[in-house]
Amino acid sequence: MGSYISLPSYLNTIEQRYRLGGKRCEKCGAIFFPPRLICSECGHKRMQKIKLSGKGTVLTYTVIAKGAGPTEFDDLQNMAGDYAVALVELEEGPRVVGQMTYCEPKDLKIGQKVRAVVRVLYEQEGVVRYSYKFTPIT
Amino acid sequence: MGIGILGYGAYLPKYRIKAEENRKAWGNFSAPGVKEKSLPGYDEDVVTMAIEAAHNATNYAGIDPSSLGTLYLATTSGPYVEKPLSSTLAAALVGNREVRTADFMGSTKAGSSALLACFDRIVAEGKGVGLGVASDIPLGPIDSGTEHSFGAGSAAYVIGEGEPIAVLEGSHSITIETLGERFRKAGELYTRDLELRVNFMGECLHESIDGLLGKLNLTPEKVNHVVLQQPDASQSFKAVGKFGFSGEALAVGAIATHTGDTGVASCLLSLAHVLDHAQGSERIIVASYGSGSDAFSLLVQDGIIQRRKQSSDVPKVKDYLEKREYVDYVTYLKFKKYLSTFKS
Numbered sequence: 001m002g003s004y005i006s007l008p009s010y011l012n013t014i015e016q017r018y019r020l021g022g023k024r025c026e027k028c029g030a031i032f033f034p035p036r037l038i039c040s041e042c043g044h045k046r047m048q049k050i051k052l053s054g055k056g057t058v059l060t061y062t063v064i065a066k067g068a069g070p071t072e073f074d075d076l077q078n079m080a081g082d083y084a085v086a087l088v089e090l091e092e093g094p095r096v097v098g099q100m101t102y103c104e105p106k107d108l109k110i111g112q113k114v115r116a117v118v119r120v121l122y123e124q125e126g127v128v129r130y131s132y133k134f135t136p137i138t
Numbered sequence: 139m140g141i142g143i144l145g146y147g148a149y150l151p152k153y154r155i156k157a158e159e160n161r162k163a164w165g166n167f168s169a170p171g172v173k174e175k176s177l178p179g180y181d182e183d184v185v186t187m188a189i190e191a192a193h194n195a196t197n198y199a200g201i202d203p204s205s206l207g208t209l210y211l212a213t214t215s216g217p218y219v220e221k222p223l224s225s226t227l228a229a230a231l232v233g234n235r236e237v238r239t240a241d242f243m244g245s246t247k248a249g250s251s252a253l254l255a256c257f258d259r260i261v262a263e264g265k266g267v268g269l270g271v272a273s274d275i276p277l278g279p280i281d282s283g284t285e286h287s288f289g290a291g292s293a294a295y296v297i298g299e300g301e302p303i304a305v306l307e308g309s310h311s312i313t314i315e316t317l318g319e320r321f322r323k324a325g326e327l328y329t330r331d332l333e334l335r336v337n338f339m340g341e342c343l344h345e346s347i348d349g350l351l352g353k354l355n356l357t358p359e360k361v362n363h364v365v366l367q368q369p370d371a372s373q374s375f376k377a378v379g380k381f382g383f384s385g386e387a388l389a390v391g392a393i394a395t396h397t398g399d400t401g402v403a404s405c406l407l408s409l410a411h412v413l414d415h416a417q418g419s420e421r422i423i424v425a426s427y428g429s430g431s432d433a434f435s436l437l438v439q440d441g442i443i444q445r446r447k448q449s450s451d452v453p454k455v456k457d458y459l460e461k462r463e464y465v466d467y468v469t470y471l472k473f474k475k476y477l478s479t480f481k482s
Contacts (some may be wrong), residue, residue: 015229015233017229017438018229019229019230019233019308021233021429030354039360071155074480075480076180076181077479078478079180079473079475079477079478080179080473081473082179086312101179101181102152102179117189117190118184118185118186118189118190118218118230119179119181119182119186119214120181120182120183120186120338121181128183128185128217128218130185130226130230133181138461
């Protein structure tokens with residue numbers, strides 16, 4: 001079964017998906033990715049747009065094998081094999097979940113330094129959906 | 139201060155397939171001189187490769203991508219025929235709407251067209267910063283020789299006012315009608331070539347370079363590097379044989395041996411490799427091909443040495459050529475999506 005995200009919803013997230021656009025609270029400086037409208041640390045409503053570096057560290061990960069992911073990723077799994085999905089702590093602080101690319105799951109380790117790259121996440125309804133993935137820094 | 143190339147960046151996906159894999163599968167290999175070629179990972183396309191090269195270029199130039207006012211993207215193998223690819227690039231790089239974008243498609247010459255068009259705009263306005271990007275993953279019928287040489291790669295150039303690492307000395311363009319050579323009809327997936335016994339490319343490269351040398355009153359000895367479109371690792375070098383360029387002048391830009399034919403990115407990727415090695419005051423001639431040819435001359439500036447040092451963390455073409463992972467023939471078919479029956 002797929003996990004359908006409507007195209008208008010997807011479009012609302014391209015700033016974060018294509019260029020890691022986040023938000024910083026103008027009052028307490030807390031950084032959010034994905035971006036938030038209101039600071040969940042201090043309740044302040046003025047948030048400044050920032051671009052995150054995309055560099056981070058793998059805190060933990062899991063490996064998605066055949067049948068384990070949404071159907072959008074079936075062809076990826078068929079053609080490129082099992083893939084890892086990691087919880088990454090970005091150097092600015094936020095923690096984010098992302099697919100790994102250019103990375104054999106067997107070679108991935110907790111603590112691996114990674115950077116974000118833009119890749120094709122999947123295609124649906126003829127539309128290519130691009131998003132960040134993480135790749136080991138070598 | 140002046141207008142010129144402020145920075146450049148290249149990108150090659152890490153996967154390679156050796157020519158011998160093709161020979162094992164089909165009993166032949168029809169890309170002279172190509173020992174191995176690059177191919178994208180399953181989740182890469184010309185847009186993602188363009189983004190990688192563009193980031194390298196802006197990092198090299200030391201500019202904030204959000205300052206780009208022009209973004210021209212060339213490819214022959216985009217995921218859409220209608221729906222701009224440059225808009226995705228703009229959203230990924232620039233992050234605001236005030237940017238002029240255009241997609242250059244339909245010919246392997248589109249890369250130099252995009253670069254020269256970017257130059258034209260910046261020169262016309264006398265200010266600003268733009269980016270010309272070429273990115274390609276040409277795809278041929280798997281049971282034909284056309285696909286044997288088709289690789290993958292991208293290159294991006296920041297053009298603007300500032301401290302250029304190279305300036306445009308002049309250009310000379312020609313256009314010819316070609317029939318039966320490298321074409322893909324609307325609705326078709328694969329690029330075809332009827333392999334007629336004609337030498338359109340040889341004629342064009344010769345004529346554009348000859349015209350450029352004449353215009354600038356140059357002799358071949360005055361040229362330090364010659365960078366050519368490389369559909370394989372042999373044809374284009376034969377085509378310019380009559381000029382008598384030295385072996386050294388042709389050597390640095392000859393990278394198709396390791397990448398295969400990178401389509402619109404071919405000569406701009408090779409140019410990036412030359413710029414990685416170039417010294418101040420050198421002259422580089424670049425000639426593209428695709429139903430015609432753009433030949434242009436660049437004069438490398440002394441500042442390139444310092445800029446190269448300052449951008450030492452930006453991967454160079456050599457880094458990409460060395461950081462490679464070989465795949466077998468079936469993996470190659472899977473990564474280039476020849477075997478996907480799934481249709482989105």
